Amino acid sequence: MIAYLANLATLASIFGILAVTLNFMVGYAGIFSVAHAVFFGLGAYAGAQVALALVPDALAACAAAALIAGGLSLCLALPALRVRGEYFVAASLGLQMVALTVFSEAKPLTGGLGGLIGIPQPRIFGVSVGALPLSLAALVLILLAIAAMARGSFGRTLQAIRDAESAAEALGKHVAVAKALAVGFACAGAGIAGALFALHMQFVNVESFTLEQSVLVMAMVIVGGTGTLLGPLIGAVLLLSLPAGLAFLPFIPATEVGAVQQIIYGAAMTLLMIFRPAGLVGDLSRGRSAA
Amino acid sequence: MDLMLVLQLLLGGLQNGALYALTAAGFALIFGATKVFHVAHGAAFTLAGYVFIYAWNAGWHAAIGVAAALAIAVLFGIGMERFVYRPIQRHEGSFFTVFVAAFGVSIVVQNLVGMVAGRGFASVDSSLSQGVEVLPELFLAPVFWVAIGTAILLFAALTLFLSRTHAGVALRALAQNPDLLRAYGLSSSRLSILAFALGSALVAPPAVLMAMTTGLNEAIGNHVMLLSMAATMVGGIGSLRGAAVAGVLLGVAESLVLLVLDTQWAEAASFLVLFGFILFRPTGLFGVVAAK
Numbered sequence: 001m002i003a004y005l006a007n008l009a010t011l012a013s014i015f016g017i018l019a020v021t022l023n024f025m026v027g028y029a030g031i032f033s034v035a036h037a038v039f040f041g042l043g044a045y046a047g048a049q050v051a052l053a054l055v056p057d058a059l060a061a062c063a064a065a066a067l068i069a070g071g072l073s074l075c076l077a078l079p080a081l082r083v084r085g086e087y088f089v090a091a092s093l094g095l096q097m098v099a100l101t102v103f104s105e106a107k108p109l110t111g112g113l114g115g116l117i118g119i120p121q122p123r124i125f126g127v128s129v130g131a132l133p134l135s136l137a138a139l140v141l142i143l144l145a146i147a148a149m150a151r152g153s154f155g156r157t158l159q160a161i162r163d164a165e166s167a168a169e170a171l172g173k174h175v176a177v178a179k180a181l182a183v184g185f186a187c188a189g190a191g192i193a194g195a196l197f198a199l200h201m202q203f204v205n206v207e208s209f210t211l212e213q214s215v216l217v218m219a220m221v222i223v224g225g226t227g228t229l230l231g232p233l234i235g236a237v238l239l240l241s242l243p244a245g246l247a248f249l250p251f252i253p254a255t256e257v258g259a260v261q262q263i264i265y266g267a268a269m270t271l272l273m274i275f276r277p278a279g280l281v282g283d284l285s286r287g288r289s290a291a
Numbered sequence: 292m293d294l295m296l297v298l299q300l301l302l303g304g305l306q307n308g309a310l311y312a313l314t315a316a317g318f319a320l321i322f323g324a325t326k327v328f329h330v331a332h333g334a335a336f337t338l339a340g341y342v343f344i345y346a347w348n349a350g351w352h353a354a355i356g357v358a359a360a361l362a363i364a365v366l367f368g369i370g371m372e373r374f375v376y377r378p379i380q381r382h383e384g385s386f387f388t389v390f391v392a393a394f395g396v397s398i399v400v401q402n403l404v405g406m407v408a409g410r411g412f413a414s415v416d417s418s419l420s421q422g423v424e425v426l427p428e429l430f431l432a433p434v435f436w437v438a439i440g441t442a443i444l445l446f447a448a449l450t451l452f453l454s455r456t457h458a459g460v461a462l463r464a465l466a467q468n469p470d471l472l473r474a475y476g477l478s479s480s481r482l483s484i485l486a487f488a489l490g491s492a493l494v495a496p497p498a499v500l501m502a503m504t505t506g507l508n509e510a511i512g513n514h515v516m517l518l519s520m521a522a523t524m525v526g527g528i529g530s531l532r533g534a535a536v537a538g539v540l541l542g543v544a545e546s547l548v549l550l551v552l553d554t555q556w557a558e559a560a561s562f563l564v565l566f567g568f569i570l571f572r573p574t575g576l577f578g579v580v581a582a583k
Contacts, residue, residue: 032387079566083573085386086328090524091569093517094562101559211513215394222391259402266398273392274378 006132008244010200012237013135014193017142019220019232021189024146026218027227028155029182030162031080034214035092038099039069039076039187041209043194045109048116048204050195056120058134061195069191070184077183081176084165096211103206115205122199131200138196139233142189147229149185158182212262219269225279234281239265295429300546306435306504308542309442310497312535314515315522316449317493319534321368322523323466324486327376328386330393331367333516334400335491339364340498340507341408347415347502361495368491371396372484397512405509414506434503441496446535449493453531462486466529514558521565527575537576 018040025031043065050061079091103110110116122129149155157178160168169175198204216239224235243261246252252260272279314336321329339360346356375392422430453459464472465482473479494515501507519534522541526533541561548560568575 026387032390079569083569086528087524087569087573089328089387089390090520091566094521094566094569097517097562098559098566101555105553105555212398215398218391219395256406259406262402263399266395266402269395270375270392270399271395273388273395274375277379277382277388 006130008240010132010135010196012240013132013139014197014200015217015220015236015240016139016233017135017193017196018190018217019224019236020139020143020146020229021186021193022217023221023224023226023228023232024149024189025182025186026221028150028162029158029179031179031183032089033076033080033092033183033186034089034211034218035076035096035099036186036190036217037209037211037213038096039073039190040194040197040213040217041099041103041204041206042069042072043191044198044204044208045103045116045194046191047195048119048198049109051119051122051199052116056123058122058124058129058195058199061122061199062138062192065191065195066188067191069194070188073184073187074180076187077180080179080183093211096214100206100210103209111205113206115203116198117203119198119202119204121202131196135196135200138192142192143229143233150229154178154181216265219265222279223268223272225281228279228281231279231281235279295426297547297550298426299429300549301543302429302431302435304543304546305539306438306542307546308539309438310500311515311518311522311542312538313442313445313493313497315519315526315534315538316446316531317490318516318519319523319526319528319531320449320462320493321486321490323529323531324462325372325376325465325483327372327380327483328390328393328520329371329376329487329490330390330516330520331371331375331396331400332490332494332519333512333514334397335364335367335512336494336498336515337400337404337507337509337512338367339495340502340511341404341413341509343495343499344413344415344502344507345408353417357495357499360499361492364491364495364498365488368487369484372487377480397516401509401512408509410509412506412508413502414504415502417503432504434500438497438500438504441500442535445493445496449489449531452489458482458485462489517558518561521561525565525568525575527577530575530577533575533577 018036022033022036025033046068047061047065050064051057054060075095076092079088079095083091104112106112122131122134157168157173160171160173161175161178165175197208220235220239221232222235223238224233225231242264243257246257246261314332318329318332321327321332342363343356343360346359347353351359371393375396376389379388379392417434422432424430453463461472461477461482462485464477465479465486469479472482498507501511518541519538522537523534525541526535526537541564544564545557545561548557552560
């Protein structure tokens with residue numbers, strides 16, 4: 001039971017990182033990416049490869065993951081600079097689909113559908129550490145960084161760009177640089193989450209990085225409330241404990257649990273958008289201007 | 292390279308492309324008239340296809356099956372407009388709110404269909420879908436001609452409707468200037484229901500034909516939705532003709548890419564095309580610049 005709860009808590013912190021970094025893009029910079037799982041995946045593969053081939057050091061794995069995910073975030077930043085709204089969502093959808101194919105076909109790097117197995121336990125400078133404290137620490141650090149940025153000039157610039165891009169540009173803000181940095185930061189964060197995920201599960205394959213996963217993370221952000229600091233975290237915990245809760249309900253056949261879960265996610269997303277578009281935590285007036 | 296193989300793939304691509312073109316035209320019609328990015332369009336496709344399969348397996352006449360597929364698609368479209376999009380737009384829902392709500396609905400539909408009809412491949416066997424060797428090593432099923440014929444016929448009907456009838460002209464007016472339309476005393480809400488009904492009706496024939504040819508699975512809606520969205524954007528938002536042409540092009544591209552790459556890359560190829568268009572030519576092939 002304790003192992004089960006620890007596992008759930010580790011996953012909650014990992015998905016918490018994903019949700020808060022996605023929220024940084026969506027809520028502060030107004031960049032609606034449905035490709036967050038791509039960078040989660042990049043980080044996971046990078047971290048796994050570092051741990052498998054070089055050293056099983058958690059810090060090294062996270063650093064490599066953040067570098068690769070952050071570097072390749074240019075794929076997302078480029079369309080974000082050129083187009084907005086529907087076009088950008090379509091571009092990120094396209095990126096997600098292409099990346100998924102690349103993940104399952106680049107077998108030497110990703111192991112294809114079979115995935116990478118036998119990833120060693122995380123260590124820091126040779127000392128073995130659990131995945132839970134690692135993930136929690138990463139989550140807290142990233143939350144602190146976001147809080148600092150949101151209050152500082154960078155966050156204000158992003159919010160200004162989100163609300164009125166030309167006005168921000170007229171005030172002398174570097175729109176392109178700010179957007180690229182926001183995307184880079186959020187994707188690097190997703191990469192770190194990926195590395196932690198790989199170290200925790202000791203196994204990764206392409207199934208964790210699908211469009212459904214991207215939408216799940218998106219749902220966490222939306223259910224919790226975009227543009228709030230802690231909302232996405234609450235969303236992550238809620239949506240992750242849902243399957244755990246459902247598993248205890250006796251009248252749902254085990255084979256249908258996944259489908260029932262998905263139906264609940266989907267219905268929750270739709271109903272929330274109709275009745276409370278700012279999410280559970282967000283206040284309504286802010287949510288509207290943010291959306 | 293084997294000429295017959297190229298021809299075979301080309302014809303297969305044309306057949307799928309005709310189906311994509313119809314679905315994409317429905318998406319483009321809805322998007323053009325109401326500005327709603329109808330991501331649940333694929334769900335209408337799934338529902339229509341599975342209702343047809345159900346009717347077929349129940350032994351009903353094919354015409355009844357098609358009618359039932361049409362009915363469910365239209366009902367679904369109108370329901371989405373009435374119960375999801377309109378309440379959201381009442382409180383100034385942004386584009387993204389609409390997107391997430393519609394995505395939620397398609398997740399629900401996909402899983403419900405999977406639970407009720409069973410997961411995995413489903414299709415109907417009809418004499419229409421049996422291949423005949425028309426040239427040495429070139430197989431063509433009669434359904435090919437049905438698909439192409441249906442697409443051409445429906446496009447002709449749609450063009451006539453949009454240019455010759457009162458309601459059609461009003462729909463195009465709604466696409467161009469909703470405020471002016473209202474000033475002339477027309478009801479924009481009734482017209483958007485019409486747009487959703489018509490656009491959703493367009494998915495029923497391709498859904499039925501796909502059930503006869505390549506078959507369906509519960510996730511087909513996702514694939515179809517992504518393709519129609521890609522076709523709408525590659526064709527140029529606001530242009531029905533563009534969406535149709537791009538639908539055919541994507542179908543052919545998806546098929547011809549098999550000459551050089553494995554099947555897994557087919558979908559990625561379409562999205563690479565889309566990605567390129569968004570980066571380098573966001574207005575698409577026939578795009579009218581949105582600012583009017």
